[in-house]
Amino acid sequence: MKGNAKGHRPLFDLDLLKAIVMVADCGTFTAAAARLHSTQSTVSQKVQRLEEMAGHKLLERGSREVRPTDAGETLLGYARRMLALNDEMLESLAGETVGLTVRLGLPEDFVGGQTTHVLAEFNRKHPQIKLEVTSGFSRDLASGYDRGDLDIALVKQRRNSREAVASWPEQLRWIDSAKNPSIDLDPVPLVAFPPRGLYRDDMTNAIEGLGRRWRMSFISSSLSGIQAAVADGLGISLLPLRAVTAEHTVLTRKSGLPPVETVDIALLHRPTADKVVKELAQALSRMFGKPGR
Template identity: 30%
Template sequence: MNLDPYLLRAFLTAAEIGTVNGAAATLNRTQAAVSMQIRKLEDLLGKELFERSSRGLTLTADGQFLITYAREILALNEEVRRRLQATPIEGRVRLGVVEDFAATRLIHILKAFRDRNPKVNIDIIVESNRRLAAMFESDKLDVTICDVSQINRKPILVWNEELRWVARSDIAFSSDAPLPIIMFEESCPWRAPAMAALANRNLQWTIVCEASTLVAMITAVRVGIGVGPMIAATVPDDCRMLDGADAFLRSPRIDVGLYAHSGASGESYYLADFIARNSRLK
């Protein structure tokens, strides 16, 4: 059994976009051609990869299993081709990333990538989750990392994170007064889980500040305005997470996804695959 990259590309694109029409437009092929390629792959594997309905395509359990390997096969196919042809990975990638990841876990991954691929230039665009999603959908980004609720595609990888409630280390809060909360602005998708975490506690609280960026959140917490939600990796040294005896707030969970266009350039797809394979680098 040979898994033709041509068929895998059609499968991946349909899985990410969710419709055959959308995949055909992205791949510059006809709807009939893409449907035939997906059916051919399913016949080859002897498995149904999609559940088909009037709403579009949904991956089956076998499709979910195949999708990770399909991405790896296509990335390795591109890398082998370039290396055997003595063509180094080069070009330019537009990478959009939410600020909380750009400031923490991505640094070591991108450093490792750059050390191995010095001819790949990376434009790093740091924006809000909503703005990153809009730029990705309008093809202004090749690869993006943002909240999964903002993009209606299957992510290459999902990071499951907790937002920890953080305060300046030298500040204590009285149970006799409402807890001062620093909250994300209304357009941020992380506001809803943070507000739900507050609502699930028998606690008096009030929003005293809204922060539009990670820098704004860190500044407000360090100044001592109140308690704010942050990913653990972004907590400043002079601040503390409210846990142990202070664990009166539930930590809301968020999901951050890695996305790449199926029709992206080889260097873009290689970068996305490199990030996925090295996602535990710290």
Template identity: 30%
Template sequence: MRNLDITTLRSFAAVAETGGVTRAAGFLHLTQSAVSMQLKRLEETLGLELLDRSGRTIALTSAGEQLLVYAKRMVALNDEVIVRLTDQAYVGTIRLGVPHDIVYPAIPRVLKQFNAAFPRVQVQLISCYTKALKADFGKGEIDLILTTETFVDAGGETLCVKPLCWLGAPDGSAWRQRPLKLAFGRHCTFRPRVIERLDKAGIDWDVIVETDSDRTIEATVSADLAINTMIEGTEPPHLQRIDHGGHLPDLPAQMINLYGATRSKNMVHDALADLLRRAFGNEEHTRLRAV
């Protein structure tokens, strides 16, 4: 009788779901060689080829596709048994990436709720711009990421679609000036679409602040020296939505997407993903998972 090893099944499932050994190694906190050895041992145990390595990317063979269904169930059952029978609290770190501009107000609430449920698990919050977060996620360096985009890539899940809004200083007048003075983040994904709307409306503009610092942008806008755009509902309390009465163009909507939620590792990973869904509006998906 041959016995399957949960560790090798966990590595196999991670490779299948991430599409590569390097990414899986990052998610599992293992070396690439360790994951490769585990895959080889699993194939030798079964006497089957589970991965098709003939192409540029790793694909599953027919046997691999069948095993993946069982592997995910066995890993999940293993984790459930350990938790319930040993009363072992989850311990460790989960890495969450969030763009600067959507950290508030939702993420502090998510972190507080998560800490109450899993007090011995540390959430390492990585705040950066969407392009960098997706690059690090692709290398397996982050477990879950939120993004602000106009589309959603394969493996992503759109949590909500919200419009952008114009922001200025409370009772400010910078929005009336021409050319219109703007403050933007250097890697802001909103900027091209905002500029496009201004050009179509025939409004002259000038970017007077271009920076990697959100604090610099907020200080400039708070001083009524420029205006900015943010996703509706994420604006800080010291800035105000501009009631321009049609003197500024309407702005397009933006998606808030979640990546990594389909790569279920354990109860901790799934719980954090569900808290993010609740915080950003995709409650229907959360309810379906709970059924």
């Protein structure tokens, strides 16, 4: 029969199921109506609608007490499960963040330390959110953000080179080995990131501005590799202040090297981003304090 086709089967209303469960639990329509903040006639009508949908009598109405029929017992078992699943779904959806993944892009020197503390605090507040963190060169992170692969990105860029939600000046320092300094060698050995990496042009321009020769002695795409190479005396480099370790010495103006203030840290997210994405962006912003230029 067409009426039995799956596409035409009636859907049981949870409100009706809740009514019959309450009647069965309370034993009378009057008590059930009071618990449901409804009227006895309304509750009775809901049970009658269920009986019409089920095609069976579901309750035996005695003079003092109402009891479920065999069909009623069957329906009540399913009704309780359906209502429990409804409650479970509501709890899972609380906060509207179920199953949400926030994709964050960070330069390598931001992975760990204070950033991890911020992410951990955010995760404790939103345990149902999955954080997916990608680290790498800022140019790659910016490209990933532009492609839509990232929801939030912290990138290093030439000052004011693109619009950002907020930006801060990057504090850079010239560093040398504390044990085996290289600054007085000729030509000056440089430890740098690969071509197109930030700081590289700043380094060579500064050395040439002093009228000194230079050579690339060590190139690495890894921040830890750059740090180790400088510490072991392979050359000098230009790195963020946060990347300076006890094995390095910071070169002051006495070395003749000028301060470099050409790089910003920029925070990127879309105006239409989810509210939790914006909340995480605000938490990251607080790490840097008041936005810069």
